[in-house]
Amino acid sequence: MSERIEADLCVIGAGSAGLSAAAGAAILGLKVVLFERGRMGGDCLNYGCVPSKALLAAAKTASRIARAGEFGIRLGPAEIDYAAAMDRVRAVIAAIAPTDSVARFTALGVRVIEAEASFVGPRRVAGGGVEVDAKWLVVATGSRPSAPPIPGLAETPYLTNETLFDNRARPSHLIVIGGGPIGLEMAQAHIRLSSQVTVLEAARVLGKDDPELANAVTLALRAEGVAIREGAPIASVARGADGVSVTLDDGTRIAGSHLLVAAGRKPRIEGLGLERAGIAHGPAGIVVDRRLRTSNPRVYALGDVAGGPQFTHVAGWHAGLFLRNALFRLPASVVGAAIPAVTYTDPELAQVGMTEAAARAQGHAVRILRFGFADNDRAQAEGETRGLVKAVVDPRGRILGAGIAGPAAGELIQPWVLAMSKGLKIGALAEAIAAYPTLVEVNKRAATSFYAPLFLAKRTKTLVRWLLKLA
Template identity: 45%
Template sequence: MTASDPAALPAPPPGGWDLLVVGGGTAGIVAAKTAAGFGASVLLVERERMGGDCLWTGCVPSKALLSAAATAASARRSGTHGVHTGVVEVDFPAVMKHVRAAVATIEPADSVETMEAAGVRVVAGDLTFTGRRTAWVGGVDVPFRQAVLAMGASPAVPPVPGLAEAVATGHALTSDTVWDLADLPERLVVLGGGSIGCELGQAFARLGATVTVVEAAPGLLPREDLDAAAVVTDALREDGVTVLTGAAVRQVLPDGPASGRLVLDGDVEVAYDRLLVAVGRTPRTAGLGLETAGVRVDRRGFVQLDKALRTNNPRIWAAGDITGHPQFTHTAGVHASTAASNAVLGLHRAAQTTAIPRVTFTDPEVAAVGVPATDADGRPGWRVVTRRHDEVDRAVAEADTAGFARLVLDGKGRVRGATVVGPRAGESLAELVLAVRLGLRSRDLAGTVHAYPTYGDGPWNAAIADVRAQLATPRAARAVGVLVGLRRRWLGLRG
């Protein structure tokens, strides 16, 4: 089943649709289902295909590719455990078949059929706002009472001479088009050392490509803990990736349909057979007539919102990658539910922004939430507690000790931030996200029974170490000494 043609839409309910949703990615799907669940009449407009970037070009295909790459890397390293597999061969077309199969398996959950079964009417086409409460879709006027904007984002292309043309002609790949590769590139250059660049760079290296990652910042993962970024940099280099940091690109020089050279500062040239641009994503807010709807965007194109995700047009709300909030699928989903609930029920709940987790799915993973360790410096009573994985029994047993767990604690011992580096770090982070949101203290974590042996021992033991350190302070030690002495005397009197 495909989305309806706009001309086939029934007449809108009196006064217009209760909620118009623009975009069929994660934010749009969650917003539409949330509103329909309240009994609202909902129209969702999607110009391409349901599921958005997460399903087609982001989370799902990238994690499927990473899984295949991890299998190859594990086989090559199996000798460290006394298991010898011989030469590892990668069938790249079969790998991409695995990637497409993962997408196809998950696709029905985001399909038109699933949405319409949930009470959402879906229409295909380009939407343009014609007023503060009206839009136009394929020649059909669409009046609405409330709307949620959820158009998502597209790969950013920095203003490097020759790069825009290379992307436009398909000479250069982006995180949207890399999935069309039929053959493994011999020499792949990744422009951008953030999460996407590191994930895909490591994956292609493990699958057999010669990979170079070029990052203008002084180090990879510039938004993450410096120690975490260092661990990932070492891991990429161990996988054969050439890492060039502090390397500004001056020009792209194509030599063929897909091959060419990057010219860096200092006239250094890096040759490639394929170029992958992974330098972030730009909100898709242009060309929709948002100005006609009275919706303001900032100079970067992000929709301007209040804390409840409402635009300056009180009838229009927004969620997901167009908002300037962290561009993660989980943020989009949670914020979309908030925006739709506020719109349909007349609420004004603030969006959760203080405890948003982020995970870079390299090997090892980097997972973080809340206040970074560097922000603890100079704050009275704040401290940073780190437990390295060579002290975590599960990591020792698996010979995978490069990571660590780090807690940022305020003067009252509350968990204000955390970073975990290691296998399945995203899972280990989950309880720390809850701790940050609820203001839990290190003693709350330390006093909770954790399964042994797991990688969760890292954060847990960091919390235990903090509690023990606090008990060792002079004031606490004196108090404990008094209690021990009183107890000794009481037992002595009882004989």
């Protein structure tokens, strides 16, 4: 006979959104039940953000050793121990895991049930021999890698972000299907760890990003030896004698030791019994309104499963919106938020708001402000001069979007995020005092360039001469 629990909140999924919602509610004194069928911490901790950045850190260390001669330091060639690098990845995960652990959430007062859960009614969830009736329910089951419909792929062994970090044998030739952030990050990591790497993209790599900024990243990866083929649809995939074989539509055959599929993600909604709870869903995920409510007003969907931007920081933000909307009855909407997106290659690529193309497509009159890292003194000192800041503003200085390709772009995008979130105009960034010498000066210099036409105008010079006569 099943155990029956009456709860204030029932959460399905212990990733960023689910954990944040459960912790917040428990701290506020609610009775919370949390279901998780896999690993606590979800995709980000175990298969995504954390392991990928740990591997990128190892790869960047190898790159710095290779560049040491530029700084007058003589070192021999780096010896790559791929298995040890992967062991460190696991160690980083283990160091962070206690924050997301069953023990921590139990200590917060959350009842954690390590089992698969599904709806059995509009406000009832069952799993692991337990049935939970709750006032509020949250679905935060995330997303999983999507395998494209390529002939032969199902019969060919391949890696995804969920299996890549369990591989301790260095790929001699890694073929990557997909030129998005995951594909390019892992391509650069492996080229720096002494693998041969080929990236295959049917359209344009980093297709959601500004082409000018994406090109800065593409040039950097190609300079390091990554073979990137754009506009290269795949005809078939097959198991090869020593690994895998990929045939392109034009007949080109590429053989490799390992295949990584990084061609998008799809929401995890299978087996949830959404129909039994009256929850509408589609290919993009669970259908939600601007407050993240589903068609069942007692159920919210948060994070990747809600069909929006698939970022851990968005999932955590969703949890905060849920707490405001459901518990405090304070209207909070996902519409109009300034959400940053970062690709953690070297140089990094960060974007918030509209790209130039998107702004023009929506009919905005725009001015484009640029400033290159090559003109930044700190970047010159550190030998990190690739890339630029590119801001999209309207003629009155309203910031429509900003993108950065360059060192620490993920950090440097934050002033633009803050400005857009608070409705600040370009003058706010231009007037801010930036410490010298810092990389953040690139933001100020880009913002200041908005006023260049005014300072260089003939009428301005005439006014200055007139004022000098009065001095």
